[in-house]
Amino acid sequence: MIETTYRGALRQALTDAMQENEAVVIMGEEVGRYGGAYGVTKGLIDEFGEDRVIDTPISEAAIVGAAVGAAMAGLRPVAELMYVDFIGMTMDQLANQAAKIRYMFGGQIGVPMILRTQGGTGRSAGAQHSQSLEAYVMHTPGLRLAMPATVEDAYHLLRQAMKQPDPVVFIEHKGLYTMKGELDTSAEPAAWGKARVMREGSDVVIVSYSRQLHHALAAADTLEKENGIQAAVVDLRTLNPIDFATIRPLVEQAGRAMVVSEGVMTAGVAAELAARITEECFDYLEDPVVRVAGEDIPISVSPLLEKHSVPTPEFITEVARMMLK
């Protein structure tokens, strides 16, 4: 058990994987000498050399395309997209190539690559550096999608992702890198694709992932302390595969569910979660599943506007209170 950060746990996962498997290479902008825009890959180039920690030109489309080819040719590439906001440049390689190769070619080969990236608000980085675009990925069959919320998962989920036979988009949250936590790298993690019940509670179920999980947990604390409301909180961990089996009994018991996502509401992850929970638990619901999600607007650089463009702990608390009034 060590005390580390989300960033440190990610770096540890990469280090361990690279030590274990010669085929693992990291490639992306500034991943080597610079150590990664958010410092995740710091030092790796010294340990593993330039052939395995590859600094690339600013060519997002070709980075992903090269990772696809590398994976097909036997490497286990971990490509880094500096901000998920740049995914637009890579969507063809990601959605038309990586995601479809196994299927189009009749199962001859898979594309075991990772696209590591980070998203979310919190740094006044403006409309093109603060988005939460996981819905694009979730809507693309063939792509796995993992979004760690905890220090533990920063390590274990990344390690698991790196063993998947299919392409995984792995989205970190820029607001979590400095978060501290305990990590036992030898612990048995929750299985890949399993959600984790972070907190039990029979009044309302809050389903979330990534940084919003912490907002949900904070809200649940407040609700308990100030209102005696018991909120269950679930960390989805992966959005593809997605685990409704864990959620279902909780919602059936509570009769109320809220989904919390930083992505914009319309046609986003929250819509899928709400639709699916409704399908699974319809007869048990007292209210429609409530979507607490990003506003349907771009993110402002103004810290004030930025903050209120996505769910806050206070807002989650307030919504839960409204639901239980």
Added chain:
Amino acid sequence: MIETTYRGALRQALTDAMQENEAVVIMGEEVGRYGGAYGVTKGLIDEFGEDRVIDTPISEAAIVGAAVGAAMAGLRPVAELMYVDFIGMTMDQLANQAAKIRYMFGGQIGVPMILRTQGGTGRSAGAQHSQSLEAYVMHTPGLRLAMPATVEDAYHLLRQAMKQPDPVVFIEHKGLYTMKGELDTSAEPAAWGKARVMREGSDVVIVSYSRQLHHALAAADTLEKENGIQAAVVDLRTLNPIDFATIRPLVEQAGRAMVVSEGVMTAGVAAELAARITEECFDYLEDPVVRVAGEDIPISVSPLLEKHSVPTPEFITEVARMMLK
């Protein structure tokens, strides 16, 4: 009133707009001399010249980017993306530039451009030429989204789109180009953003758009004839803006709703529609809103697999029967 096709109506809309407004230009691959991959722009280059009907190199990203700049500089560009499947190459220009410029720049300027494209199955065109990717667009604040299902709307919706102050992605369906219908170009069309009730019915409401509307209508016919089931059918016409005001009373009356979309189910348009209808009509629903959507798989070139990868009229019929059993 003239008898024409979906393709003919689109061409008429472009022609009329170009005659009316010097600023309208068409740009894209093969839109000029070739007349468009699906023939929509045939002849326009002869009538309007090479400066207004601009054949471009195969550079999707720059086509959209150039349209953004053209719109900002005073033109009214109609960019054509030959297949919506190529949207991946344009997503940065579309989602980070076109969609956000007005907002990021504090309302100084808009980007009144159209991105015309087509999608869907039906031609054994394989995994990279048969997709329905409207969800990516719907999930991007700042982009309008129109998807005509009828000959009338091929004309009127495109004309309306070309008057919008904001970027519109206009997605046609490759399976509809040869569909015949009556067109009155001088008729007053349904307002931009209004859904259209194509058929009344109090047993179940089927909400759809684009080609699946016709599947829904065919299913409704069968249901009436064979089972005496009265299905209301709604054509959404635009997905942004989206008109729930029209849907709500119908669903409240019927108590059952089905949404039909050719896009893959997970995190797709059907999820948004289902979530939203549930939110609006919760107390009236007998069953969860049923999502009839594309399978969560790529599209095969095999005509057999292709056909069953998306909703068929038979399947819609069957689902309605299951709902009303």
Added chain:
Amino acid sequence: MTEKNSMPGSNSGLPDLYRHMRRVRTFEERVGELFVRGKSAGSMLHLSVGEESAAVGVCSHMHDGDTFTTHHRGHGIFLARGADPARMMAEIAGKETGYCHGKGGSMHIADMGLGHLGANAIVGGGIPAVVGAGLAARNGKKDVVSLAFFGDGATGQGILYESMNMAALWRLPVMFVCINNQYGMGTRIDQATANPRLHERAEAFGLVARTVDGLEVEEVADAAAELIAGARAGKPAFLAIECYRFYGHARKDKSPYRAEAEEAEGRNKDPVLRARTKLIESGIMAETDLDAMDAEIAQEMDATIDFAVSGNEPQMSSMFRDVYAPEEAEPEPVRTRIERILARQ
């Protein structure tokens, strides 16, 4: 994985080059027939007639372990590299017996056994993969090269330049092969760029770059030999091959945008005929021997149609297979989901 047709590891002379070009030509003619008989899966069939020297000339210098990607007009390249034409034809017909079990079709054929990392229906889509394959070769210290084949139209795609830049920067064993058939659909190369000397772009990124005339398969093969050898040694290369697209863009296109005189002249640049004439004139092969060879090829290719037509349709149950690896759960079918939720299960 797949039995390979004899493709020489080095240029073993004009007879072989001719034979492979003829096989490509005849195969493509049969694809046309398959379409006319209504047995192809769709009409997105892009024939490489007129471009045989590119496929054959370049592939004659590929070795076991080399990899490549192709474009939408890739039948000839794959065949030249040793593909089984019957399984190709079956794939083009969308059959279970095809290379990809009917899921891929003409534009998405692949064969990992032959190092074919895949054809692509996205113009330029297959190009960056060779950069990755080149990295794998470099890191694994394997003496292999990876080739991206694409058309002149793909020079409009930014990803080509991103990929060339990376290949040159990292000195990867990679070659970019541009089959310049003068057209991207209805757009002539000079309508798509102000400078059609495409190799100059590759040079500007630091690649070794050449343009050759595709009329002469031996010239193509020689240039390929030299550039591929250089690429293997860490000097990534670019080769443009000038030729002419004999027919329409896809099977239904009649190329109304091209003048008849231009087409006639273009079709005069026939690398197959040229090689044949040369073989006869130089006395290397007799016309009767060539006729016999052609007839044998015709027979082989006729059989591909029978194989394709008689193959089974894919099973409906295969629809959900291979979205993910076999050990993973298949996606839940929409029908199952709906039945389950309506039954409240």
Added chain:
Amino acid sequence: MTEKNSMPGSNSGLPDLYRHMRRVRTFEERVGELFVRGKSAGSMLHLSVGEESAAVGVCSHMHDGDTFTTHHRGHGIFLARGADPARMMAEIAGKETGYCHGKGGSMHIADMGLGHLGANAIVGGGIPAVVGAGLAARNGKKDVVSLAFFGDGATGQGILYESMNMAALWRLPVMFVCINNQYGMGTRIDQATANPRLHERAEAFGLVARTVDGLEVEEVADAAAELIAGARAGKPAFLAIECYRFYGHARKDKSPYRAEAEEAEGRNKDPVLRARTKLIESGIMAETDLDAMDAEIAQEMDATIDFAVSGNEPQMSSMFRDVYAPEEAEPEPVRTRIERILARQ
């Protein structure tokens, strides 16, 4: 729309060029101060210190009606083109009083009145817009030019080549201006490409292309004059300006990846200092006059901080504004939606 600072329509000589460069330098220093005082919106502040000659030299040949796009390091260009530094600073502070009312910030400033079609936080993202602006100019037969400013790092982006190809093909009044400060974040240009002679790429696409040394603002201005005049006449151009990024990539980066000696040498190539020295040595201006000019500029720029700091935060109600045109409905806030559905309204 906006009152313009006097920017000469043509190169009116070194004193003016110096003055504008000094204004850029001082402005950027104040941006750094704003950050240190904790008053900037975030830390993504990319200072253009060392690159002043590019901004000022090129902009000195832009006219009314010309348009341009810039990159994430675009303060200097905008200022050189006539921006109001106070509204810029307010925008950088995320204030209502800024150019974009606090929504854009340092990386998303724009001013349609000055033809500034926008800064961009996507490397290469603003480049293709000038092709569209060029089309608008051509179709409207307007005698204007559109310029894309970007860094050397953007030469990794495919969209640059797509855009240059279009500009050359259509002979648009467009110029591509590459400010080569030798680094993209921590990556030196020779670590990003095998051939750092970037103008050769533009040439290969058919553009008129040059590289100039940014140390000499007059050389930059002269090259810009020539190329811009050509672009106006339908000869699209590319200009690379060699300079050095004096500080870190963004405000917090201390450039540990650069050797001290290299940095010292790089900072020796100071176009502002060079112009100043030249003015004195050639007797055009006395040192005391220059000191006075500098002091006046310092005062002007000090005031921008006060303006920025004292400005209001944007109103919360502005959050939903300008997603769509003013006459359109604003997006429904999440709160409203939830209240409505829970109240069953």
